[in-house]
Amino acid sequence: MLRFVPIITIAFMIGPVSAGLIGTLLPAFGILPALGGTEPGLDPWAALFAQPGIWQSVRLSLVNGLIASFVSVAIVMLFCAAWQGTRIFRAMQRILSPILAVPHATAAFGLAFLIAPSGWIARVIAQFAGWDRPPDMAIIHDPLGIAMIAGLVAKEIPFLFLMTLAALPQADTDRTAQITATLGYGRVAGWFKATLPRIYPQIRLPVLAVLAYSTSVVDVAIILGPTTPAPLAVRILGWLSDPDLALRFMASSAAILQLLVVVVAIGIWGAGERIIALAGGQIAANGQRFRHDGGMRAGSAVLAGLSAGALILGLVVLLIWSIAGFWGFPDIMPRSFSLRLWQREYDAIGSSLVTTLLIAVPTVVIAIALVLGCLEHETRSRHKPGRGAIWLIYLPLIVPQISFMFGLQVFFTLIGLERTLISVVLSHLVFVLPYVFLSLSDPFRTLDPRYGQTALCLGVSTMRVFWHVRLPLLTRAVLTAMAVGLAVTVGQYLPTLLIGAGRFATVTTEAVALASGGDRRMIGIYGLLQMVLPFAGFACALLIPAILFRHRRGMNAQNRG
Amino acid sequence: MRSRMRAFVSALALATGIATASVSLPAYADPAPDVGNWQSVLDQARGQTVYWHAWGGEPRINDYIAWAGDQVFERYGVKVVQVKLTDTADAVTKVLSEKTAGVNDGGAVDMIWINGENFAAMKRNELLFGPWVEETPNFEYVDVEGKPTVVNDFTVPTDGLEAPWGMAQVSFYYDTAKLDNVPKSAQALLEWLAKNPGRFTYPQPPNYMGSTFLKQILTELVKDPKVLQQPADEVDAKAVLEPLWGYLEDLQPLLWRNGQAYPQNGAAMRTLLGDNEIDIAFSFSSGEVSSAIEAFELPDTVRSYVFDNGTLGNTNFVAIPYNASAKAGAVVLADFLMSPEAQLRKQDPQYWGADTVLAMDKLPADMQEAFANLDLGIASLAPAERGTVLPEPHPSWMELVETEWQKHYGVVQ
Numbered sequence: 001m002l003r004f005v006p007i008i009t010i011a012f013m014i015g016p017v018s019a020g021l022i023g024t025l026l027p028a029f030g031i032l033p034a035l036g037g038t039e040p041g042l043d044p045w046a047a048l049f050a051q052p053g054i055w056q057s058v059r060l061s062l063v064n065g066l067i068a069s070f071v072s073v074a075i076v077m078l079f080c081a082a083w084q085g086t087r088i089f090r091a092m093q094r095i096l097s098p099i100l101a102v103p104h105a106t107a108a109f110g111l112a113f114l115i116a117p118s119g120w121i122a123r124v125i126a127q128f129a130g131w132d133r134p135p136d137m138a139i140i141h142d143p144l145g146i147a148m149i150a151g152l153v154a155k156e157i158p159f160l161f162l163m164t165l166a167a168l169p170q171a172d173t174d175r176t177a178q179i180t181a182t183l184g185y186g187r188v189a190g191w192f193k194a195t196l197p198r199i200y201p202q203i204r205l206p207v208l209a210v211l212a213y214s215t216s217v218v219d220v221a222i223i224l225g226p227t228t229p230a231p232l233a234v235r236i237l238g239w240l241s242d243p244d245l246a247l248r249f250m251a252s253s254a255a256i257l258q259l260l261v262v263v264v265a266i267g268i269w270g271a272g273e274r275i276i277a278l279a280g281g282q283i284a285a286n287g288q289r290f291r292h293d294g295g296m297r298a299g300s301a302v303l304a305g306l307s308a309g310a311l312i313l314g315l316v317v318l319l320i321w322s323i324a325g326f327w328g329f330p331d332i333m334p335r336s337f338s339l340r341l342w343q344r345e346y347d348a349i350g351s352s353l354v355t356t357l358l359i360a361v362p363t364v365v366i367a368i369a370l371v372l373g374c375l376e377h378e379t380r381s382r383h384k385p386g387r388g389a390i391w392l393i394y395l396p397l398i399v400p401q402i403s404f405m406f407g408l409q410v411f412f413t414l415i416g417l418e419r420t421l422i423s424v425v426l427s428h429l430v431f432v433l434p435y436v437f438l439s440l441s442d443p444f445r446t447l448d449p450r451y452g453q454t455a456l457c458l459g460v461s462t463m464r465v466f467w468h469v470r471l472p473l474l475t476r477a478v479l480t481a482m483a484v485g486l487a488v489t490v491g492q493y494l495p496t497l498l499i500g501a502g503r504f505a506t507v508t509t510e511a512v513a514l515a516s517g518g519d520r521r522m523i524g525i526y527g528l529l530q531m532v533l534p535f536a537g538f539a540c541a542l543l544i545p546a547i548l549f550r551h552r553r554g555m556n557a558q559n560r561g
Numbered sequence: 562m563r564s565r566m567r568a569f570v571s572a573l574a575l576a577t578g579i580a581t582a583s584v585s586l587p588a589y590a591d592p593a594p595d596v597g598n599w600q601s602v603l604d605q606a607r608g609q610t611v612y613w614h615a616w617g618g619e620p621r622i623n624d625y626i627a628w629a630g631d632q633v634f635e636r637y638g639v640k641v642v643q644v645k646l647t648d649t650a651d652a653v654t655k656v657l658s659e660k661t662a663g664v665n666d667g668g669a670v671d672m673i674w675i676n677g678e679n680f681a682a683m684k685r686n687e688l689l690f691g692p693w694v695e696e697t698p699n700f701e702y703v704d705v706e707g708k709p710t711v712v713n714d715f716t717v718p719t720d721g722l723e724a725p726w727g728m729a730q731v732s733f734y735y736d737t738a739k740l741d742n743v744p745k746s747a748q749a750l751l752e753w754l755a756k757n758p759g760r761f762t763y764p765q766p767p768n769y770m771g772s773t774f775l776k777q778i779l780t781e782l783v784k785d786p787k788v789l790q791q792p793a794d795e796v797d798a799k800a801v802l803e804p805l806w807g808y809l810e811d812l813q814p815l816l817w818r819n820g821q822a823y824p825q826n827g828a829a830m831r832t833l834l835g836d837n838e839i840d841i842a843f844s845f846s847s848g849e850v851s852s853a854i855e856a857f858e859l860p861d862t863v864r865s866y867v868f869d870n871g872t873l874g875n876t877n878f879v880a881i882p883y884n885a886s887a888k889a890g891a892v893v894l895a896d897f898l899m900s901p902e903a904q905l906r907k908q909d910p911q912y913w914g915a916d917t918v919l920a921m922d923k924l925p926a927d928m929q930e931a932f933a934n935l936d937l938g939i940a941s942l943a944p945a946e947r948g949t950v951l952p953e954p955h956p957s958w959m960e961l962v963e964t965e966w967q968k969h970y971g972v973v974q
Contacts, residue, residue, distance in 0.1 A: 034660040035686060053972030118836035134838050136759040141822035143973065227765055227822050228973045241650035242767065243678030244960060245657065245686060326857040329837040338857070344620060406658055413662035419669055498655060501669030502612055502644025510617075513645035517618030518828025519858055 005373030006385065009433065010392060012370070016408055016430045017395050023407015024399075027252035035245055044249040048257065051250075053229035060231040061261050064145045065215030066268060068152035073207055075153070076160040079304040080199075081191030082297035084173060093165060095308050096158040097542060100484075101534035102311060103491055103508075105515070106527030108151045108223040110314020113321070113520065115147065116140050118329045120317055126330035134329050140224050148225035152217065154307040156210050160203065162484075166439065166477050167202035170446035171195055188297060189290035193283070202442040204273075205394070208266055209438055212398045215265045216258055232258050240406075248406075255399075262398050315528075322524030341521050348510065349529060356490055356506040356533060358421065363428045364485045367436045368478065374437070375444040376466055379452070393437055396430045405494050412499050419501040427495040428488075436485040443477035444470075476545040483537035490533045507533070591666065594889035596696040602889050607638040609890030613879075614652035615674040617645025618828065621852055625906070625913045633897050639890040644670075649679050656688050656882045668884035672891040676877040677715045677769075680723055681956050683880065690881040690888055692721025697892060699899040700724070704920030710876040711918050715953045716790055723878035724895040727907065728916035729845040730874035730950055731777055731867070732942055738862040740840055745869045747781045747808065750841075754815040760840040762816045764830055765823035765971075767963040774843065775962050777873050779805045780951050789954035793961045802965065813970055821973050835859050848914025851938030855910075865940050871949025876918060901928040910938035 026032065030041040048054065083089040113119050118134035125131070140147040173195050180190025216233045225231055230238075236258060239251035321327070325336030378384060396404070408427060409418070417423035451473060455465045471478065493512045496504055511526030594602045613630075617623055623643060630641030646652060652673045659668045675683070683689050694700060703711055703725055711725035712718065719725075735743055744753040754761050764771035780786050782804035788796050813820040817839055824830040827844055834842045835858050844850055847865035854861050879898060881891045897903055901924050904917040914937070921929050937943055 032661065034657055052968045056972060116836075118833075118838050132837075134836065136818060136838075138818050138822055141818070143821055222825060227825065228820075229971055238767065240654070241648045243650065243653075243682050245653070245682045248657075324857065326835075326860055328835065328860060334857075336857075341620075341856075406654065409655070409658040410662045413659055413664050497644075497646075497651065498658075501655065502614060502642070503669075505645070510645065513617030513647055514620065515618070516616070516647040516826075516828070517620075518826070518832055519856060520832070521857070522620070 002373060002377045002380070005370060005377055009370045009374050010389060012426065012429055013392055013433065016411060016427065017392065019411030020404035020407040021399065023410050024252050024255050024404060027249050028256045030249060032248065035248060037249060044253040047250040048253045057229045057232040057235055058257070058261055060145055060226060061215050061233060061258070062265055064149050064231065065211060065265055068149045068156065068214045069207065069211040071149070072153045072156040072160055072210060075300065075303045075307070076157055076164055077196060078188070078296070078300040080164055081188045082300045084168070084191065085177065088301060092304060092308070096161050097538050098535055099308060099311050100158040100162055101487060101531045101538055102315065103527060103530045104155055105219040105223065106318065106530060107155045107311055107314060108220045109520070109523050109527065110318045111151050111154060111310055112140050112223055113317050114310060114314050123330045123332050127332065131330060141227050143226050143228070145226050145231070148221055151220045151224045152214050154311050155220070156214070157304065157307050160206060160210060162480065163203045163206040163439065164199060166443050166480055167199050170202065170443060171198040184289050184291065186290040186293040188293040189288070202446060205438050208269070209397050211265055211269055212262045215262050232261060259399055318520070318524035318527055321520040322528065324521060341525055345525055352505050352507045352510050355504050359424055359428060359496070359504060359506065360486055360489045360533065363425050363432050363489045364482050366425070367429055367432045367485050368482050370433065371436045371440050371481070375441060380462060393434050397434050401494055405498055408495070409498050418499060419503050424496060424500045424504055427499040428492055431492060431495065432485045432488045435488045436481045439484045440477055440481040443474060447473060475548060476541070479541035479544055483534070483541040486537040487534035490530065591886050591888050593690070594892055596693045596892060599698060602892055603637055605889035606893040609887035610640040610642060611671045611887045611890040611894050612642050612644055612669060613672040613894070614644045614646055614670050616649065617643065618647065621913055628906070629894070629898060629903060633894050637893050639893050641894055649673065649675055653679055653683060656884065659884055660688065665884050667886045668882055670882050671885040671887045672894065673880050673882065674726070674877065675723060675880050676875060678956050678959065680714050680878065680880065681717045684717065684722060688883055689722045690883045690885060693881070693892055694719070694721040694724045697724065697896040697899065699896050702901060702919045702923045703899060704918060707920055708876065708918065710874065710952070714878060715875060716955045719878065723880035724899060725876050725918040726879050726898055727877050728874065728918055729877060730947055731773060731843055731845060731872035732847040732865045733841055733843045733867065734850045734863055734865045734940060735841045736834070736860055736863050738860065743841065743866060745866065747778045751808065751812055754812065757840065758815045759817050762823060762830065762833070762839055764826050766966045768826050770827040770830070770845070771823070772959050772963055773845070773873060775805065775966060776954055776959060778808055779962065780873065780954065781868070781870060782808055786951070789958055790952065792955050793957040798961060802962065805962070806969065809970070820970060831858060846915055847940060847942040848910050848938060850940040851910045851914055854940055861939065863940050865942050867942065867948045869948070871951045873953055874950035875953045905931055908932065909935055910941060914938055914941060
């Protein structure tokens with residue numbers, strides 16, 4: 001029975017993914033009969049490369065994505081190295097985990113209002129400098145995309161941090177740290193030399209997901225990124241929503257180009273990994289202790305604190321906006337407050353939360369069951385999945401969603417499932433499965449096999465080993481994976497709208513539609529509402545293990561990290 | 562390796578199995594309603610659910626749509642569900658994907674709020690149902706003579722494929738607490754901006770509002786505006802556009818952020834005015850400005866005005882896709898939206914504040930009075946204050962201007 005699980009999982013991916021890709025590839029080469037495209041050709045590509053600034057857009061996507069990912073990873077690794085096992089580390093863990101529930105767009109809006117020339121920080125300065133007008137400076141939408149990088153970094157740090165936390169217990173970090181300290185290594189150096197090589201392989205896939213996301217991001221880029229020209233993914237969105245339907249051909253070839261950009265980014269990252277591994281091997285063995293790392297430790301805490309602080313302040317600002325009367329520059333606080341909009345949305349909120357759960361619960365349950373099934377099968381058969389299968393699972397994370405949607409829609413319409421709950425759940429699974437797999441596979445694979453072997457030797461069935469040994473040991477990882485899955489399904493806009501054909505009004509479809517009106521109050525209200533479910537999910541992932549294992553010190557250590 | 566291959570093949574088989582098993586589900590076919598026989602339309606509509614795909618960014622408009630849905634349900638038993646979009650193109654994409662999949666009946670989209678290029682594209686690709694509009698009962702009140710755009714959408718004849726729903730006209734707005742004299746022509750705007758650099762911008766084309774600004778300038782600067790009513794490829798387009806590029810050459814460096822960044826849409830431009838980053842903005846409806854004041858997005862000292870030589874105006878519509886599932890229901894809804902009662906409420910800024918498509922002199926006396934008694938809102942322009950309505954150029958000009966703008970100013974790095 002179990003051996004069919006990987007096949008079913010892959011079937012859930014193959015249909016939609018290949019349909020999505022075909023639906024993009026064919027128009028990219030001129031074939032889309034509904035628009036009269038019947039002859040294959042390279043015209044869409046010629047049109048694409050004739051677009052002004054196309055290479056700048058590509059460069060922005062590639063370079064900024066790489067920088068944002070590198071900075072996020074560096075800060076997270078540095079912070080873990082500097083503070084793991086301390087009180088500051090646990091404090092950060094408590095602060096960052098809930099931040100993961102903040103949708104990207106909400107975080108970006110909050111950050112934008114914080115740092116914009118008419119934003120909160122500028123308003124504080126204005127009080128002293130006597131400005132009555134905001135300075136005309138490109139702090140957000142800056143041509144180099146620095147604001148966009150900052151937004152991405154602030155949002156990716158919590159994700160990578162949580163993924164690292166899930167990996168830490170498997171690396172026996174406490175004892176490693178003791179040994180490196182005994183040998184006289186500075187905290188950071190000891191961690192980088194002895195622990196990092198064991199942690200990094202475990203978080204590698206999440207890191208690549210961050211990289212793929214950063215190189216193809218749309219919402220953060222629209223809110224914070226450059227506009228002349230915009231990064232490639234933003235321009236694709238523009239072409240796809242252009243009234244001139246003929247642009248769909250070029251948009252499809254641009255989507256393929258975007259896919260190539262992501263692949264190239266991953267290639268560059270992989271090369272960087274190798275270089276660092278080589279150099280790191282030398283440095284690890286050269287015996288230098290780097291004992292005085294106080295500055296570096298402080299720096300890492302400041303950076304991590306800054307990113308968390310910016311996000312939290314941004315949220316506070318959005319909360320204030322959601323109840324604000326008119327709030328002009330340079331006022332630090334609104335002139336009046338009003339609960340009117342909250343009241344107005346009150347009725348709609350309940351039903352959209354229910355619809356969201358109606359989709360999220362089956363999606364997450366199916367996803368976690370399939371992923372656990374795959375991993376358990378892998379463990380029992382000692383048969384690792386091939387590279388092809390892995391890539392297949394991660395494809396939905398790499399192909400920009402917007403370009404993928406058309407094919408996906410056609411697919412679900414063809415199989416006659418469009419507009420049903422089943423099809424919405426299936427389409428969400430395409431995006432949820434990879435993330436659940438991503439968060440769970442490494443903790444599962446690195447779980448010490450001797451626990452299971454011991455149980456087997458004591459004469460227990462393999463089924464019991466799974467239910468009574470492996471699953472309890474992995475409680476924290478499983479719950480985290482479910483919370484990540486929940487956050488992903490709650491955040492889905494395009495699949496819910498397009499595959500559900502508007503029959504499913506979730507918190508996110510409402511939020512995104514209302515946000516298009518540009519009123520920060522509505523953005524604040526729905527941004528906060530979008531957080532409710534993921535937040536509850538992550539809270540459960542933290543609290544349930546703490547309660548379950550309150551009398552088990554060893555499990556606590558396992559689960560606390 | 563072999564076992565992996567086998568797994569792959571069985572997965573593929575499973576996927577196609579699911580596909581073929583469900584392809585046989587019959588699609589529900591909705592026969593085209595006979596609009597000439599109104600009673601038969603009403604009979605056919607009763608019990609249908611109309612999924613109306615409409616931009617959902619404005620709570621007031623969503624409330625109005627919900628109200629219209631309630632009315633139509635009470636009177637004709639037609640249920641209305643608004644599918645809130647961020648972009649009309651999403652609905653177009655939906656219909657397109659259904660056509661690609663061969664779903665020519667029982668489609669997901671029953672009605673779309675639409676105009677301009679989106680309409681032209683759907684009409685050109687035969688994605689619309691009709692003609693049906695001119696046979697609906699309430700069409701007799703529509704001001705076809707006084708407002709020619711109700712049957713000519715950006716110069717493209719509507720041919721009864723879309724029903725007029727509201728009028729729109731460009732108006733500018735500013736904060737009277739900060740500005741005394743406002744520029745009322747393209748040339749005056751340039752001179753004003755030279756004294757107040759950085760205090761004006763426009764949404765980045767090809768955004769609809771941004772392109773509208775360029776068309777407004779073009780219409781004002783071109784020697785003979787009539788030439789813009791013809792397709793661009795039938796005239797010497799280069800010569801026609803020359804004054805526009807000359808103007809922009811002076812304007813661009815004076816813009817907000819020196820033209821290095823732009824707001825992405827009209828709403829973002831409004832936020833900039835609220836944040837005091839710019840002094841003058843514009844919109845397609847002065848009622849929208851009143852609404853924004855009421856929603857605290859703008860200070861209550863903001864007022865609207867138009868250029869001396871007129872501003873561009875157009876009409877927005879509702880259309881029914883060729884494969885809609887509830888065509889009769891959609892026709893009944895569209896007819897209700899054109900009724901004096903629905904149009905009156907629509908023009909009332911308390912509910913929305915958008916201009917009617919109806920002709921006052923065609924209405925019954927009590928309705929004329931009700932329209933005359935409307936309080937239009939503090940930043941709204943009464944019909945008499947609106948000056949000349951300039952016709953929209955042919956859509957081909959918009960495409961040409963957008964493409965050329967992108968080449969000139971879309972890449973500044």
